[in-house]
Amino acid sequence: MSKMIKGHSERSNLTEWLSYLENLHSVEIDLGLKRIAAVAKNLSIAFPKSTVITVAGTNGKGTTCAFLENAFLARNLTCSVYSSPHIERFNERLRLNKSEVSDNALVSAFETIEAARGDISLTYYEYTTLAALLILTAEQPDVIILEVGLGGRLDATNIIDADVAVITTIDLDHQSFLGNTREAIGFEKAGIMRANQVVVVGDTNPPSSLARHATDIGAKPYFREQSFTIEQANNNTWHWRSSEYTFSALNGCQVPQDNVATAIMVLHLLADKLTLSLNSEFLNQIIAETKVAGRMEKFTLDCDVILDVGHNPQAARYLASQLQQLNYPKVHAVLGMLADKDASNTITPLLPAVSHWYVGTLNAPRGREAKNIVESTQIDAAKVNCFDNVSQAFKMAKQNAKATDLILVFGSFYTVAEIRRLLV
Template identity: 60%
Template sequence: MSEIIKSHSERTLDEWLYYLESIHPSEIDMGLERIAVVAKRLAIDLSFAQVVTVAGTNGKGTTCAFIENALLMEQRSVAVYSSPHITEFNERLRINQKDVADQPLVRAFEQIEQARAEISLTYYEYTTLAALLVLMSVKPEFIILEVGLGGRLDATNIIDANIAVITTIDLDHQAFLGNTREAIGAEKAGILRPQQPAVIGDKQPPASVLSYGEQLSANLYCRGRQFTIEPQQDGNRWRWQSEQVIYELLPRPHIPQDNVATALMVLKLLAIELSNQQVITLIEQTKVAGRTEILVDGCQVMLDVGHNPLAARYLADQVKEVSAKQVHAVVGMLSDKDIVNTIKPLIPYIDHWYLCSLDVARGANAAQLREVFTEQDAKNLLSFDNVSEGYKMAKAHAGKQDLILVFGSFVTVAQVKSLYN
């Protein structure tokens, strides 16, 4: 019996995911009309929990993780829904920091398949509904929803959040969100709700975000106004301050400092009262897979899913601060990303490049990556048919005091991580 024609109750999680990839003509088909109808049929309702929805160009995953860790420190139950995953699909929904098991997802898929009837859902819409059904069964006190793309038309936006969060706004996914920060900001502001709190972590948010918040009479908590950060001890430590709370002498985080600052404002609005020492502990302990993640395998290896110019600029700052004799960069990207302006910020800090083709839908090939480099830059370029080959060559060339940087896509990082599983 083929996987496709098995009855719904006989399918494994992998078979369901294969099936979901086949039932809608587009990988991305933005809009809430389809999913809203099916959600109503399923009686989706998360009113039992405090819901935080997190949008932004970068920093969503790390902001979610910091909030999650703080809630767990306070012995509160919390679930996080995010996408995409790096290695296993189950990573997309974690409950009290444990990835969801296969069976609850399979049961949810069976319910959705029956409820959707004539309605075609994308893979992402289908899997978002599955996560919401699982959460209705588990009923955690807090639910953190990471927006997949944009905000206004993202599947997560069928839920009215108690707190909306926008981390950063920059150019990415322009084909879907627009070609300016103002246009992209307007899409991300779509997660705001009337009279509800919204935390804006971007240091210079587009006017479109602020004006929409004002139209809704949303309670805006903006970086630089309602909460601030400033360096202490010659930049070795830092202070976070809101109108009522000050945290001082905070250490340098493993995740971007800006996202810690945003998360602390969210925790304040959730009435989570943390001591100064608790915040220090959280900062020291919060690490996120695939975000400047460090492995040691003969030499240091840094894994980062960064795939747009803003992420690359942050990554360049991180590489500058690593004490390495030479830096080897293994990069693979999707063709619809801004390849030129993602690679360029890193060129001054990389000694050897390993350009890898991605054999996935929308994957760029090594020749497209090579076009970024001038003749002068191109002296230390090697091209590979896949990430595994490129990474193995980097490992062969790197000395013990060198750094290997792997970046450009979730797919790129996943393929390297699979070599260690």
């Protein structure tokens, strides 16, 4: 951190800085790269010594990043991951070699940005992304993984020209910002592509806008089902194949298998550059290590509890498929959602699997009232109770669930964060 210039500020700690940043810009989400790019230029942000990977997609970004991170660290490379949002602590958003960034490093970065931005107004996300990039400019790890916050083309992370772009899945979410069709959303995600740059697409049925944009700009795409495939085998194992390599007898995953397959393609493409030795034994080691907080995260109390940050229809369909495999006698769903999410189409895939619903008002920015969630869905009135908050909803679910049942907590990062604090 010695490369950073400290400036005078009345804000002396991280909490005060984050409170300041929340009210700095006129709107919470204001997509565009002009403001952040101008300040980044003033800060001389650059990564000449690092291999940079940018990861976009509707779902699966966090687990893809985690698998890559574990693989790089296992091969003795230094690796940093920038992601958002966090679950419990803001510091979770930036980690270097699995260690969360310190309060002091963030405060120092914020002070430097404040001195450099002049009269340029920045959103909370732009400001905090710049802080991460500034810290990484000083650190210069071997690999930097940047998880896109929203969309891709106009997301703050896209001021960086990455060496590899990754697009996990495309589905409907954030329609007010990204468009109402998969084609429109695909175009926004495709904005992280660069000419002559490798891009890995994990979606098994990608919108045509992705391939079209890759052709238009001269990117080098590797599409699932074309450049790489997976094949289920016996005893819960599977094979990963490309035109050059096959990794056989891979074990079952604790995170979505599709995201692991996408991450393996990235590792394969970077193997020569980063001197990565890949084989099935190594990949199974990383598969065993990779689990992510709030992604099908299991706790056992009087009964099993699973936390999942899924908050859109695609994520709900995945949850429904997992519940079918787990086959609990009864599932008690604790739900809290944001007002701008599609509650009806998110809940619908789970209706056959859930025995009872405990819907809480989400006490967070853009939080949605429990009654409003229920009114917009097809939940049977006899199977639902509404609560002032998700903690009360969880308490009632615990009282009603038997030892053989499952409590599923989902719907938002905020929902998972509130309940996870009660469990950890």
